[in-house]
Amino acid sequence: MYYGEISGLKLGPATRDAFGDALKELGAKHPELVVVDADVGNSTRTEPFMKAYPERSFNVGIAESNMVSVAGGLASCGKIAVCSTFATFLLSNAYDQLRMSVAFPKLNVKFVGSHAGISIGEDGPSQMGIEDIALACALPGVKVIVPSDAVSMAAATAAILAEHGPMYLRTGRGKTATLYPNGCDFKIGKSIQLRDGSDVTIIANGIMVAAAMDAATELAKNGVSARVIDMHTVKPIDEEAIAKAARETGRIVIVEEHLMFGGLGSVVATAVGRTVPVPLAYVNIGDCFAESGDPQGLLDKYGLTPAAIVNAVKSVMG
Amino acid sequence: MAVSIEELQAKAKLLRKHIIRMTTAAASGHPTSSLSTVEMITALFFGGFMTYRPQEPHWPGRDRFILSKGHAVPALYAAMAEAGYFTVEATMSLRKLGSIFEGHPNMARMPGIEASTGSLGQGLSIGLGQALGCRLDKIDNHIFVMTGDGELGEGQVWEAAASAGKYKVSNLTVIVDQNGYQQTGATKDVLDLRPVADKFEAFGWHVQTVNGNCQATAVAALTIAKSIKDRPSCIVSQTQKGFGILPILEAEGDMNYHGKPLSPALAEKALALLG
Numbered sequence: 001m002y003y004g005e006i007s008g009l010k011l012g013p014a015t016r017d018a019f020g021d022a023l024k025e026l027g028a029k030h031p032e033l034v035v036v037d038a039d040v041g042n043s044t045r046t047e048p049f050m051k052a053y054p055e056r057s058f059n060v061g062i063a064e065s066n067m068v069s070v071a072g073g074l075a076s077c078g079k080i081a082v083c084s085t086f087a088t089f090l091l092s093n094a095y096d097q098l099r100m101s102v103a104f105p106k107l108n109v110k111f112v113g114s115h116a117g118i119s120i121g122e123d124g125p126s127q128m129g130i131e132d133i134a135l136a137c138a139l140p141g142v143k144v145i146v147p148s149d150a151v152s153m154a155a156a157t158a159a160i161l162a163e164h165g166p167m168y169l170r171t172g173r174g175k176t177a178t179l180y181p182n183g184c185d186f187k188i189g190k191s192i193q194l195r196d197g198s199d200v201t202i203i204a205n206g207i208m209v210a211a212a213m214d215a216a217t218e219l220a221k222n223g224v225s226a227r228v229i230d231m232h233t234v235k236p237i238d239e240e241a242i243a244k245a246a247r248e249t250g251r252i253v254i255v256e257e258h259l260m261f262g263g264l265g266s267v268v269a270t271a272v273g274r275t276v277p278v279p280l281a282y283v284n285i286g287d288c289f290a291e292s293g294d295p296q297g298l299l300d301k302y303g304l305t306p307a308a309i310v311n312a313v314k315s316v317m318g
Numbered sequence: 319m320a321v322s323i324e325e326l327q328a329k330a331k332l333l334r335k336h337i338i339r340m341t342t343a344a345a346s347g348h349p350t351s352s353l354s355t356v357e358m359i360t361a362l363f364f365g366g367f368m369t370y371r372p373q374e375p376h377w378p379g380r381d382r383f384i385l386s387k388g389h390a391v392p393a394l395y396a397a398m399a400e401a402g403y404f405t406v407e408a409t410m411s412l413r414k415l416g417s418i419f420e421g422h423p424n425m426a427r428m429p430g431i432e433a434s435t436g437s438l439g440q441g442l443s444i445g446l447g448q449a450l451g452c453r454l455d456k457i458d459n460h461i462f463v464m465t466g467d468g469e470l471g472e473g474q475v476w477e478a479a480a481s482a483g484k485y486k487v488s489n490l491t492v493i494v495d496q497n498g499y500q501q502t503g504a505t506k507d508v509l510d511l512r513p514v515a516d517k518f519e520a521f522g523w524h525v526q527t528v529n530g531n532c533q534a535t536a537v538a539a540l541t542i543a544k545s546i547k548d549r550p551s552c553i554v555s556q557t558q559k560g561f562g563i564l565p566i567l568e569a570e571g572d573m574n575y576h577g578k579p580l581s582p583a584l585a586e587k588a589l590a591l592l593g
Contacts (some may be wrong), residue, residue, distance in 0.1 A: 012340040036447075060481045061476035061477075061480065061484075063474075065439075065473070065474040067442030070447035070450070070478075073443065073449075076425070076432070076448060077378075096437050097443075097474070100436070101440050104426065137367060153373075203583070271392075
């Protein structure tokens with residue numbers, strides 16, 4: 001069983017693999033692209049680029065702070081600097097460096113966090129990036145992007161390299177269903193409606209978009225028409241699509257593999273409050289650390305399932 | 319060298335006066351932390367060690383100076399003013415609302431500033447990134463980074479030291495402004511990281527320990543640092559915090575005098591002392 005299966009989607013590669021493959025491919029197009037990694041390139045999947053372009057690759061060792069500031073230095077020489085490690089080490093360990101060496105000077109650094117969420121599984125809470133979106137969103141001027149499948153991840157990788165400025169890209173460890181088998185017209189800041197509906201809108205990102213598609217399929221069986229939006233960009237948030245959904249469906253459920261505070265739920269809630277206030281419900285990790293375990297077992301235990309989304313829809317529909 | 323030591327000494331004296339006027343006008347800032355750096359910064363900007371174009375601050379071929387101890391930025395503003403980036407008069411808006419002369423360096427607002435610093439410990443990593451980037455582009459230039467000695471308490475400095483050693487970036491020089499004091503007291507009492515030279519040496523750096531408040535010595539040390547072609551270079555620049563106005567600090571009974579501007583009356587005395 002995998003998310004997306006119920007709605008007939010095929011299982012595809014992990015988003016980290018799609019990122020790594022795209023990065024290597026884009027190395028030819030962007031001679032100014034350089035990569036800095038903190039000795040986890042075979043996990044973050046910067047390795048294919050590093051092998052193809054050793055002279056443009058820097059493994060600085062297990063030193064995330066140095067990695068981020070070195071990327072800032074490279075960017076201030078006109079490079080597109082990609083730096084990458086596990087999401088939690090990147091955002092939590094090197095946060096002041098992201099603030100001072102990247103965001104404050106507005107440098108062209110793309111920082112990429114892998115192993116997002118609890119679905120990394122057995123390695124446990126120390127490795128799980130569950131607060132990265134809140135931290136990234138708090139950095140002034142930084143764009144925050146959470147693609148949902150391999151196809152949109154490849155497109156997102158191309159998009160962030162094509163646009164100047166500091167950006168955070170979140171990748172996941174496990175295989176995910178392919179939502180865009182025919183390609184993805186990916187634009188930073190522009191959400192994608194995957195399914196229309198009139199009773200409720202489910203806004204999700206990352207691996208939870210496929211789960212939202214499954215939930216919508218289940219809801220349809222009970223006569224509930226659910227719109228599903230892939231909100232791949234958390235900042236800047238697509239306020240227009242959110243206001244439209246609020247107006248047209250009257251209620252919104254926000255789904256993410258992240259903590260309750262400061263993530264997609266908080267950002268969408270702010271947008272709803274500013275535009276068309278409607279009842280909201282949330283599906284997320286809550287306010288806790290998870291534990292070791294198998295990925296699906298963890299998603300079940302911590303309530304990140306199509307069934308949990310269906311329940312949230314029911315709650316918001318009253 | 320086209321410029322004589324005497325000319326550099328005269329320039330250093332000017333820089334010191336600018337620092338005192340600037341911080342007293344701002345009624346805040348770190349004059350003593352700035353004063354210890356003056357001979358090295360004077361040598362860098364006016365001794366022929368850096369090529370730069372004030373009218374074209376982003377010229378790719380320029381040498382770069384990163385002030386990692388960002389609180390000493392009045393010294394950098396003074397040097398940049400004398401170099402022609404802006405007028406000395408403009409620097410008197412230091413720390414005022416709307417001024418680009420912020421309390422710590424901000425590269426997003428001021429062309430010619432090579433790194434935004436103020437959170438200690440990051441400048442050497444940024445300098446390493448620039449050294450790698452310039453080397454990749456085959457630019458024949460040099461990146462100079464100045465840290466404080468208290469700043470060496472930041473672990474990131476040693477992450478940078480280790481990786482600069484790994485990459486053998488000979489176009490990178492760090493100047494440790496070892497003025498012996500940090501915010502709450504003497505560096506030897508707060509966190510004694512001496513011997514500093516041995517630590518950088520252990521990471522594969524060429525290291526010199528010199529009297530950083532002697533103008534001729536500063537010039538000699540930078541000459542050697544730039545000549546090293548197989549590894550990064552470190553100058554442990556032994557200085558005195560507040561150098562140039564030490565009798566005033568003695569009279570005030572505070573040889574650290576950290577983060578305090580001189581009062582207008584004391585500033586007048588300091589300027590008279592500098593001559």
